[in-house]
Amino acid sequence: MYTSFWxxxxxxxxxxxxxxxIFPVKEYDMVRKLNAxxxxxxxxxxxxxxxxxxxxxxxxxxxxGLVTYFIFKNNSSVQKENDLNKLKNDISIPLESTPVDVSSQLHNVGCQLPTKDNPFMNTPYFDIAADKEPxxxxxxxDNKGVQRKIEKEFDKGLYKNYTDIFGKENSQRQFFSVPYREGVPDQSAFANWLYRTTDTCKEGNGLACLAVGDGNGGGQGIP
Incomplete structure (x- = not known):
């Protein structure tokens, strides 16, 4: 849940x-630490x-108070974290007011928010073709506020059937956020994640040699 600054x-x-x-433990985000x-x-x-x-x-x-306020106002990472958390798990804000003021503050959080023209935050094809920074x-x-904003932007100008109380009959199957969040997928990184293995004992990996052993608890292995 979003924690506001003191x-x-x-x-x-x-x-x-x-x-x-009262202690700024590592499990807290920066705002909670400053409050503590x-x-x-x-x-x-x-x-x-x-x-x-x-x-x-x-x-x-x-x-x-002056020191914590100075840190809060002059630390960009704190500002980004605080602004983004304004939407996180915030289910108390009505959809009609999901909030213009919050949206304007979130332009600098380092990620793209839903808009009327791009409710699912996918990288536009023309940006990819123009070789723009994705x-x-x-x-x-993990963010109820962003989910609600997606629904709000997707539903703008959409004529609904009054019996569609679950919101499942308006092309949600065809329109969605693509899995990769940063433009063109990194196929090399994906291939390495699927198939790349660490070096074996014969290839010079000493740790792998320790895990092999000779089957009798002796040699280089671990008994």
């Missing part, structure tokens, strides 16, 4: 499900102030 949503610092997120650092500074400030009534400690959250499409299998 500056955009201060209430997230005191939400029940996030109260104990800010939350820890608040806890620490409250505890120290109640202990010795030193008002100087009250400056700590301000300093930490655009990478955003994944939709």
């Amino acid at each position: 500056y955009n949503n201060p209430k997230i610092l005191i939400e029940k499900k996030h109260l104990f997120e 650092i800010m939350r820890f500074s608040l806890y620490y400030t409250i505890i120290v102030y109640l202990y010795n009534r030193n008002t100087n400690i009250l400056a700590l959250p301000l300093i930490v 655009s990478k499409s955003c994944t939709s299998y």
Whole structure:
């Protein structure tokens, strides 16, 4: 689920499900790490102030807030991750408003979003023929927001049968996102993935020699 930055949503610092997120563990995305650092500074400030009534400690959250905000605003990878997550698993936004403002912010996330002319984010043939840099499409299998935007763009101007309550009768079989997301498929990489094997013991791979053995627990093998 999308986690907003504390500056955009201060209430997230005191939400029940996030109260104990005070250390930036590696499992968190960058936004959650920044929120955890800010939350820890608040806890620490409250505890120290109640202990010795030193008002100087009250400056700590301000300093930490400025540092985390600077990181959030000036780190491009954080911005891309945060913008893309605005659509991820977001099923609360009505289809009618899936959101123009969010879409405009996602132009710089490094992947192509669904549009009216290209709802399934496939690389146009003319771009391939013109040898243009292929655009990478955003994944939709793990992103409810992108799935909903695909449906919204695909359904624009589409006349539906009122009995088609499952959305299965409007050419979804013929139109879909192709498996390869970055333009022309890399056939060499696919062939290597299918058939290429590591070097054998006779070809100089020492690790392969260790795994072979002589069948009796001796020689070069592992007993």
